[in-house]
Amino acid sequence: IRPATVCGWSPRMRLDVSVNMLTLQAVKNGKITVFGGKQTRPNIHIQDMAGVYRHFIAHPHLPSGNYNAGFENISILDIATRVKDKISSEIIVTESNDPRSYRQNSEKLLATGFSPKFKIDDAIREVEEKYISGELKDNDNCYTVKWMKHLGLVG
Numbered sequence: 001i002r003p004a005t006v007c008g009w010s011p012r013m014r015l016d017v018s019v020n021m022l023t024l025q026a027v028k029n030g031k032i033t034v035f036g037g038k039q040t041r042p043n044i045h046i047q048d049m050a051g052v053y054r055h056f057i058a059h060p061h062l063p064s065g066n067y068n069a070g071f072e073n074i075s076i077l078d079i080a081t082r083v084k085d086k087i088s089s090e091i092i093v094t095e096s097n098d099p100r101s102y103r104q105n106s107e108k109l110l111a112t113g114f115s116p117k118f119k120i121d122d123a124i125r126e127v128e129e130k131y132i133s134g135e136l137k138d139n140d141n142c143y144t145v146k147w148m149k150h151l152g153l154v155g
Contacts, residue, residue: 001056004042004070004104006049008123009130015142019043019120022080023127024138026089036096037077042070042104045118055114062112070104071116079120086124 007019015024018041025032044052052069056062080091130136140146148154 001052002066002068002104003049003052004044004068004072004102006046007043007120008046008118009126009136010046013130013136013142014144015138016144018076018079019083019123020127022076022083023087023124024131024136026083026087027128027131028138030089032080032083032089032091034077034080034091034093036098037075037080037093038101039076039096039099040073040101040103041076041079042068042102043072043074043079043120043123044070044116045120045123047118047122048116051117052109052114055112059112065108067109067112068104068106069109070106072120073103074120082120083124086121087128 005017005019006014007017013020015021022032022034048071049069052067077091077093083089084091127136131138140150145154
């Protein structure tokens, strides 16, 4: 299973992925910084990612192979706009030297009977609610590279 960029609330929260990061910026600072913005990212909500794994466990007869798991291929600027539509904030677009875009086609997964139930908008709502409630803390364990350095896994 090849997951897209996973978004939404989780126990080991990721604030270094586009949807979660841009939402946190909006709710915390009232400003969203977008580098470039034209880059496309495939996204999947954490609950749907867990659902994909449960789907394959429940259907062991499914053909083996590679399955993409991503359902919303949208630009970083479109993600920021969705966040702004839900959380009053300003979008600041700056130059980027990283033009990479990624897309996923998950038709093979959908053909197995899996159906996603969550959207980017659900992730935006969750991150906002968890931050406002104080359950989501913006600390180093929410950023993979910082967390790996803390654990001594990278130099």
